[in-house]
Amino acid sequence: MSLRAVVSAALVACLFVSPAPAQVDEALKAVPSDAVGLVIINQVSDVNAKLKTLATKIGAPPMDALDLVKSQLAIEKGLNEKGTVVGAFFADKDKPQDDAGLLLFIPVSDYEDFIGQFEPKKAKGKIREITIAGEKSLVVQKGTFAVIAEGKKRSRKYLNNVLEATQSIADEVKPLRTWLGNNDFSMVITTNGIRTLAKAMREGIKEGKEELQPTGNPELDKLQKMMMRWVDDLDAFLKTPEKEITHVAAGAKLNAKTSDLILDAKVFFAEGGNLAKFAGELKVPEGGLFAGVPGGDFVFAGGAYIPGKTYGLFADWMVGLLKGIDDKEVQEAVKALEAAKPLMTDLRSSSFVWGVNKPDTPIFSNTFGVATTTDAEKYLDNYAKSLEQLNKLAKESEGPEYQFSRAKVAGKPALVVVMDLSDTFNVVPDPNFKRIIEALVGKGGKMTATIVAVNKTNIVFGYVTPKEMEKHLKAGKGEFSQDAQVAKTDALLPKGSQLAVYVSPAGLAKFSTAIVKQFMPLDFPDFPKSPPLAWTVKVSRTGCETRFVLPGETMTAIGVYIGKLQAKFGGANIN
Numbered sequence: 001m002s003l004r005a006v007v008s009a010a011l012v013a014c015l016f017v018s019p020a021p022a023q024v025d026e027a028l029k030a031v032p033s034d035a036v037g038l039v040i041i042n043q044v045s046d047v048n049a050k051l052k053t054l055a056t057k058i059g060a061p062p063m064d065a066l067d068l069v070k071s072q073l074a075i076e077k078g079l080n081e082k083g084t085v086v087g088a089f090f091a092d093k094d095k096p097q098d099d100a101g102l103l104l105f106i107p108v109s110d111y112e113d114f115i116g117q118f119e120p121k122k123a124k125g126k127i128r129e130i131t132i133a134g135e136k137s138l139v140v141q142k143g144t145f146a147v148i149a150e151g152k153k154r155s156r157k158y159l160n161n162v163l164e165a166t167q168s169i170a171d172e173v174k175p176l177r178t179w180l181g182n183n184d185f186s187m188v189i190t191t192n193g194i195r196t197l198a199k200a201m202r203e204g205i206k207e208g209k210e211e212l213q214p215t216g217n218p219e220l221d222k223l224q225k226m227m228m229r230w231v232d233d234l235d236a237f238l239k240t241p242e243k244e245i246t247h248v249a250a251g252a253k254l255n256a257k258t259s260d261l262i263l264d265a266k267v268f269f270a271e272g273g274n275l276a277k278f279a280g281e282l283k284v285p286e287g288g289l290f291a292g293v294p295g296g297d298f299v300f301a302g303g304a305y306i307p308g309k310t311y312g313l314f315a316d317w318m319v320g321l322l323k324g325i326d327d328k329e330v331q332e333a334v335k336a337l338e339a340a341k342p343l344m345t346d347l348r349s350s351s352f353v354w355g356v357n358k359p360d361t362p363i364f365s366n367t368f369g370v371a372t373t374t375d376a377e378k379y380l381d382n383y384a385k386s387l388e389q390l391n392k393l394a395k396e397s398e399g400p401e402y403q404f405s406r407a408k409v410a411g412k413p414a415l416v417v418v419m420d421l422s423d424t425f426n427v428v429p430d431p432n433f434k435r436i437i438e439a440l441v442g443k444g445g446k447m448t449a450t451i452v453a454v455n456k457t458n459i460v461f462g463y464v465t466p467k468e469m470e471k472h473l474k475a476g477k478g479e480f481s482q483d484a485q486v487a488k489t490d491a492l493l494p495k496g497s498q499l500a501v502y503v504s505p506a507g508l509a510k511f512s513t514a515i516v517k518q519f520m521p522l523d524f525p526d527f528p529k530s531p532p533l534a535w536t537v538k539v540s541r542t543g544c545e546t547r548f549v550l551p552g553e554t555m556t557a558i559g560v561y562i563g564k565l566q567a568k569f570g571g572a573n574i575n
Contacts, residue, residue: 024040024180026083026084026143027084027085027105027107028173029143029170030143030145030147032165033167033169034090036089036091036189036190036196037193038086038089038169038188039087039088039187040084040086040087040180040185040186040188042184054254054259056559073132074117077110077114078108078110078113078114078115078116078117078146079108082107085104085105086104088104088105089102089103089193091196092154103149103155103162104149105145105146106145108146111141114146115139115146126140126141127140127156127160128140135151137149137150140159140162142162147162172192173190176247176266179251179264180249183251183253183264184253185252185253188247188248189247189249191246194245197241198239198241202239205235243273244273244275245267245268246268246269247266247267248268250265251264252264255552258553259555260492261552262492262548263547264545264547266543266544266546267543267545268542268543269541269544277541279539279544280541281307282305284305284497284498288481289303289305289498290351290481290500292351292458293352293369293370293479293480293481294353294355294472294478295478295479295482296356297355297356297507298353298480298502298504298532299354299503301352301480301502302351302500302502303499304498304500305348305498305499306344306350335392339385339388339390340386343382343383346374347371348373348374348457349371350371352370353368354366354507355368357514362438362440362441362442364440364447365464368460370460371459372458373457374457376453376455376456376457377413379459383451384415390402400423402418402419403417403420404416404418407450409450409452409470410469412453414451414469415450416448416449416450417449417450418447418448420445421446421447422444422446435518436515439515448463450462450464450465450469485504485532486502486532489502489532489534489549493534494538494545496538496540497536497537502533502534505527505557506527506528506530509524509527509561510527512524524565525561527561528557529557530554531553531554533548533551535547535549
């Protein structure tokens with residue numbers, strides 16, 4: 001097994017480590033400043049207890065993670081289990097497209113004891129040769145760390161760099177140091193790494209373009225021409241990270257008391273750059289993304305603040321990419337994009353919830369949402385124009401068309417849209433397929449959506465008839481964000497995110513049960529009430545932050561549900 005494989009296994013095994021406040025400064029100061037990437041694992045001494053606790057919560061067999069890591073690396077003594085482990089990557093400046101070299105910084109309590117268990121050869125200078133898991137490796141001492149590299153010729157260059165370096169990576173990643181210290185597991189692409197990666201990708205693009213030659217087939221050459229334009233745009237885009245992005249990082253932490261799992265990823269923008277200026281203009285609607293979205297049991301919910309000019313730039317790029325293709329269907333798609341552009345540029349935010357449906361009703365019949373626009377009635381007009389163009393595209397591609405009409409709902413202007421999916425019954429003549437479609441959207445495979453301009457700037461939409469929409473508007477249900485279970489998840493998320501997605505395990509279980517019941521009369525147990533999982537994206541002047549959270553209470557509920565399934569079905573064959 002190679003050192004890289006061993007290290008990978010060790011890092012995976014240590015993912016859910018102790019949330020004790022780890023001090024990463026000492027480890028970072030041992031790493032030279034020209035590292036292109038870092039993998040950091042904080043204190044691992046109580047990893048066994050944490051993994052066992054987590055396993056108990058989800059009903060999985062316990063796992064002795066620390067023993068697994070030590071057995072993989074054949075470590076018996078000399079390891080400082082309270083220290084921080086760092087994997088640092090280095091690249092050849094002259095050959096950035098080559099694989100990065102990996103150095104593993106292992107905290108040791110006694111360097112000689114540590115390397116003594118790996119059959120060390122007599123030293124030639126400060127670099128020693130050792131054998132780990134049957135593979136030759138090289139090692140040097142840097143402070144309280146044993147620095148290990150694969151037994152390759154280039155590794156000596158990287159290890160000498162460690163010994164001779166006068167500047168460490170600690171100052172270069174200073175903006176991240178508090179965040180790194182709070183995480184159990186982190187990965188970082190440094191400023192040097194971003195530039196190296198972008199350069200390597202651009203070199204690869206250049207080589208790929210040089211290999212492309214005309215095929216003599218008109219259709220293939222048209223497609224190739226479009227791809228070349230896309231490649232040119234990608235090449236231009238890759239110049240952006242070199243100037244606009246300083247660091248990219250990801251991290252994970254598990255709360256010691258609650259077992260809440262939090263996964264973070266961050267992109268740091270260069271101060272004063274164009275990305276920082278653009279991001280500083282992004283806001284969220286007053287009252288939050290889910291203001292006006294109904295609460296109650298749900299399967300899935302999502303909301304986003306949509307800056308119109310961003311969609312406009314994307315639409316212009318797509319139109320420019322496709323316009324040169326001499327194909328009727330493609331040109332209809334171009335017209336559809338152009339027709340949809342004013343529809344999207346006038347949109348400011350959109351949020352919806354897919355609620356759990358009532359018995360004997362279509363699964364999507366309890367899906368409602370809210371959108372904010374610059375002008376709600378104008379939005380309906382643009383929507384109708386967009387549907388007209390989509391219908392033209394549908395005729396060219398033989399896809400389903402939309403039927404739409406104007407209406408009044410609760411005295412407000414509305415648009416009623418019907419999508420007929422019954423044609424798919426002929427394409428897929430399996431009766432089970434028809435059963436699933438009708439379970440999702442209703443008998444006959446027709447899905448109705450009603451969109452209402454409730455005031456000057458707000459739209460309410462739902463997959464319901466106008467009468468059902470009127471009942472919904474008059475019902476005045478509680479808001480999604482005020483739900484007690486949602487609030488527990490929100491407490492783990494950053495405030496002011498421009499994008500948010502929630503998944504309810506309880507609602508997902510009910511949805512899955514409804515689908516399974518179309519084929520088998522099985523009675524599944526209810527999933528315990530618990531907070532939803534969530535994923536958010538927050539963009540600000542300093543950067544872009546995305547977070548995924550899995551509450552510990554939900555982990556426990558997953559374990560309870562697995563137990564219920566085992567108790568009900570055991571080893572029975574339910575096929």
